[in-house]
Amino acid sequence: MSTDTPTRIRQVTEELVLVELSGRRVLVQASCPHRKGRLLFGYVDERNLRIRCPLHSSTFDLDSGRRTAGPACDPLRVVAVVADGSDGTDEAAALAGGAR
Secondary structure (H helix, E strand, O other), rough: OOOOOOOOEEEOOEEEEEEEEEEEEEEEEEOOOOOOEEHHHHHHEOOEEEOOOOOOOOOOOOOOOOOEEEEOOOOOOOOEEOOOOOOOOHHHHHHHHOOO
């Protein structure tokens, strides 16, 4: 699948990472629900819209957060799909501020 922007994962707060792929931007929790692996260093499957934890290969759907492979654990918290033109920082700050 060809895209204009490369897939990347960026830390936006201590609790959230921004996954950019296929013209989409998705804010998800920064650590894997299984053993708290840092998803900043995960692998993104752009074709299937999934992210895989670098520690034990738990894999999660980026739309629903549902675990699709790997050790049993809670789903990944998908916080928001970020609007085009945004870097995710404003959304992450608003969400983090609203959760406290």
